[in-house]
Amino acid sequence: MFARLGASEPESWARSQVLEGIPQLLRYLFLKAAWRNVESDDDTSWMRSEVERANARPEEPYAGLGLGLDQCLRQGVDPVVLNEMIRCAQATMIFRIGYLLDGGDSGGLEELRDISWALFETDADGRPTGPAIGGLHESVLELDPTGREMRPPEALRAIASRNEVSDAAPS
Template sequence: MKPDELTELFRRLGARNPADWARSQLDEDLPQLARFLFLREAWKLVVADDGAGWIRDRINDVSSNPGGEIGPALQRLLSAGAAESDLTAVVRAMQWRLLFGLCRLLDDPGSLEEEARGVAWRLFQIDEDERPTVVMGGLYESILEMDPTGREMRPV
């Protein structure tokens, strides 16, 4: 793909710095399009900071399913005077920390037990036959710049 075509694709997909993503892919031979799309989709799993609809959704989802205790817990916190914006800030920050940790874990298995030395994992881009083609490493390095708010998880 030509540089201007790739830049335009990144722009259409919502990249804040489309030329930088395209240049990095072409000049450094990194799978930046795959990295960008993975991180964009991963951020969709983090609660948005533009409202507390997620709180009402959880409170209204009364169930005995795994995680079902969140609704009553949120209701108790609100009844005790917690602000929805504070709950959103706490949950959002913790979800970002988990996302960062998981992406870091993909590059480094950490301190496994001695018996498990040599065990490792990676995230790969795959071809149409589901064969790995290229490692998508260093995802944790781009997590903050992919924050949909553009604030890189910094306070307002």
Template structure:
């Protein structure tokens, strides 16, 4: 796939700077398409997706969230906090969690001496599940893949 075709694919998938993603993949050998798609899918799993009434969805399943959380949501609403304000706070927490999780894939942090050589990573795999490309430094692209524009490309 040449750079124009790859940039068109990034554009179709929703990348804000598709030319830069394509150029980086082809010139630097970084599996940017796999990075972008993984992060796009991760963002889609978060509660605070645009247009999603996540509070109503959670309250419709009180057994799934537990009585404490359902009661807390009721108290928050009774205090006059709007779903938009609550979503803004939740979004910050989700973004930090996604960044931390992606960083953890590259660096396990301080481990006990007995397991200090332990590491893990994210890999693009072939149709048989065999690793074909490591996807390092995923945390570096979390903000630039924020569907609400939380970072610069």
């Protein structure tokens, strides 16, 4: 099943599920679905639609993304750089939500310290069918579709190298 879903090291996922009783298939499915909400590594065309939407309706929720992108692009910031920044923020949010689901956040109020969150598989009536699906944050990087575990792409490293050369040049 893991191999058919495209998991790297599918035997490891399956072995952990069988031997350790960890619901790895559910963890994998959730994280794979979460990653589908992260911008593609090799496509910056989404920025154009965000800018157009924000410029047409600057008062709407999330318009700040398009307005900010517009300013950055007008200043000559490379779209590859912006795309990587957005991807990093999105992947970080997956990590943080995964971590949050392993515990709770009482908002600093002692009387709420026993409140916690969890992710469960449910039946058709919404009742949990098994153990909590935990440790999601531990596998976020492993499921990066690029295979780089959110390390910068070669194109971004090339931009950084050019900047280092130009910064080191005598003025």
